Amino acid sequence: MLFTNSYIQSVYDSVAVRNPNETEFLQAVGEVLQSLQPVIQQRPDLQQHAILERMCEPERFVQFRIAWQDDSGKVQVNRGYRVQFNSAIGPYKGGLRFHPSVNASIIKFLGFEQGFKNSLTGLPMGGAKGGSDFDPKGKSDSEIMRFCQAFMTELYRHIGPDTDVPAGDIGVGAKEVGYLFGQYKRICNQFNGVLTGKGLAYGGSLMRPQATGYGLLYFVEEMLSSMKQNSVKGKTLVISGCGNVAIYAAEKAQQLGAKVVAMSDSKGYIYDAEGIDLSLVKSIREGMRGPIIQYKELKPSAVYTEGCRNIWSVPCDIALPCATQNELQAEDAALLISNGVMAVAEGANMPTTPEAVSLLQKASVLYAPGKASNAGGVSVSGLEMSQNSLRYSWTAEEVDSKLQQIMVDIFHNASDAAKAYGMEGNLLAGANIAGFLKVADAMIAQGVY
Ligand code: NDP
Ligand code: 2IT
Numbered sequence: 001m002l003f004t005n006s007y008i009q010s011v012y013d014s015v016a017v018r019n020p021n022e023t024e025f026l027q028a029v030g031e032v033l034q035s036l037q038p039v040i041q042q043r044p045d046l047q048q049h050a051i052l053e054r055m056c057e058p059e060r061f062v063q064f065r066i067a068w069q070d071d072s073g074k075v076q077v078n079r080g081y082r083v084q085f086n087s088a089i090g091p092y093k094g095g096l097r098f099h100p101s102v103n104a105s106i107i108k109f110l111g112f113e114q115g116f117k118n119s120l121t122g123l124p125m126g127g128a129k130g131g132s133d134f135d136p137k138g139k140s141d142s143e144i145m146r147f148c149q150a151f152m153t154e155l156y157r158h159i160g161p162d163t164d165v166p167a168g169d170i171g172v173g174a175k176e177v178g179y180l181f182g183q184y185k186r187i188c189n190q191f192n193g194v195l196t197g198k199g200l201a202y203g204g205s206l207m208r209p210q211a212t213g214y215g216l217l218y219f220v221e222e223m224l225s226s227m228k229q230n231s232v233k234g235k236t237l238v239i240s241g242c243g244n245v246a247i248y249a250a251e252k253a254q255q256l257g258a259k260v261v262a263m264s265d266s267k268g269y270i271y272d273a274e275g276i277d278l279s280l281v282k283s284i285r286e287g288m289r290g291p292i293i294q295y296k297e298l299k300p301s302a303v304y305t306e307g308c309r310n311i312w313s314v315p316c317d318i319a320l321p322c323a324t325q326n327e328l329q330a331e332d333a334a335l336l337i338s339n340g341v342m343a344v345a346e347g348a349n350m351p352t353t354p355e356a357v358s359l360l361q362k363a364s365v366l367y368a369p370g371k372a373s374n375a376g377g378v379s380v381s382g383l384e385m386s387q388n389s390l391r392y393s394w395t396a397e398e399v400d401s402k403l404q405q406i407m408v409d410i411f412h413n414a415s416d417a418a419k420a421y422g423m424e425g426n427l428l429a430g431a432n433i434a435g436f437l438k439v440a441d442a443m444i445a446q447g448v449y
Helices: 005-018 023-035 037-043 044-047 053-054 104-120 142-157 174-188 207-229 242-257 278-285 294-298 307-312 331-338 354-362 376-390 394-421 427-447
Strands: 060-069 075-086 092-098 127-132 164-167 236-240 259-264 268-271 303-306 318-321 344-345 366-369
Touching: 005 037, 005 053, 005 427, 023 037, 023 104, 023 236, 023 354, 023 366, 037 044, 037 366, 037 427, 044 053, 044 104, 044 331, 053 268, 053 278, 053 303, 060 104, 060 344, 075 092, 075 142, 075 164, 075 174, 075 307, 092 104, 092 174, 092 376, 104 127, 104 376, 104 394, 104 427, 127 142, 142 174, 142 242, 164 376, 207 318, 207 366, 236 307, 242 259, 242 318, 268 307, 278 294, 278 376, 294 344, 303 307, 303 344, 307 331, 331 354, 376 394, 394 427
Parallel strands: 092 127, 092 164, 236 259, 236 318, 318 344, 344 366
Antiparallel strands: 060 075, 075 127, 259 268, 268 303
């Protein structure tokens, strides 16, 4: 990767040498460093303090074995991870992903991004991520419980309500968080806010399940109104994925008067010209996380197409990638542009490749980077931590209005930072700069570590 600033080039090159073959991590680092070039020129102290070098090296990276018994009694072995990237502005905070593709590179890219995202929320949370290559698909409830217990039997020693607070991500929802929390409580003999995304009966926050998807739409609404004097109402949306983020993005989009015509999973996508019936999607996904092809069985007028990336061929005004990293590539961006897309906003983490982002920006399509637009989930996790500390629960309306305000503030912080550094309208650069500066200043204030 090439940079115009020679110092930034040398930082990137040494990260690349130190982390060979970690393509997703290097992609995330490269994208942030690219945005920081004007900041580095104005702030020579950042180089003096080696802030970039320190931010690109996790404070701690733990990898461990997870052995558990499947329903037939056979012992299975998986690999677990927790990366504690940066604690400058608060306890480490970030989700756990259970998916067969999980490896060190993916966990590190997610942990690196999380630090900037958490900074943008304005809440006191550092950056972390974790997970396992365990595949929850096709596993029984008992297998998932035993796996979660085995995972926590190692993880517990690295986390705590003032140290590191995990939550969900792909393959980890309320059920898994419940099993993880139960095991932590048994081992430590402590009932505290060590995880977020908990059930309401034992310290969870109202609105946490909805938070990422709803927050995404609050961000898009603010972006359309500020940058195009427009709104979500009456727009046609395509949303990839059909998990937690996608479902609640679709729900809020429909509440705001938009029509969602397509959703997907890792195998293919459904198109419903009448607008997606979310109650059907929820009934398919609840419990066993069924495949989206079942939508067509329940509603035969819908069309199912194999291949999840084909979803970007569906004409729409707003595209929301809400499945996984690098799911929207240059060819997909070109198709969206030729079909007249107005905005692309990321619900997933790093779903748009750098080539696709650059095509969208050149075509003047509004582009919202995930670390800003999907920050609603971790924001309500931060509010769950506050409620746990207070030993109190806020109403859904209270949490929702705080979430809305946080998303509006994130948009303006990103937009203002872009303008201040001569890149008006570039929300990617603005989000990276605004998220970075707060962490950088906190690191300098706390001395060399
Ligand atoms: P879920 O596990 O609830 O759903 C994931 C969805 O993405 C499923 O539809 C799944 O399809 C699809 N998917 C997963 N992996 C792939 C892949 N390799 N290729 C194509 N499709 C895939 O996860 P979430 O909704 O929680 O997470 C979705 C994205 O949002 C992730 O990038 C996550 O990091 C990000 N995110 C999540 C937050 C949260 O609060 N949960 C907060 C901020 C960001 P299938 O069922 O077929 O596997
Ligand atoms: O990517 C993310 O922001 C999340 N998966 C949510 C993290 C959290 O701690 O709620």
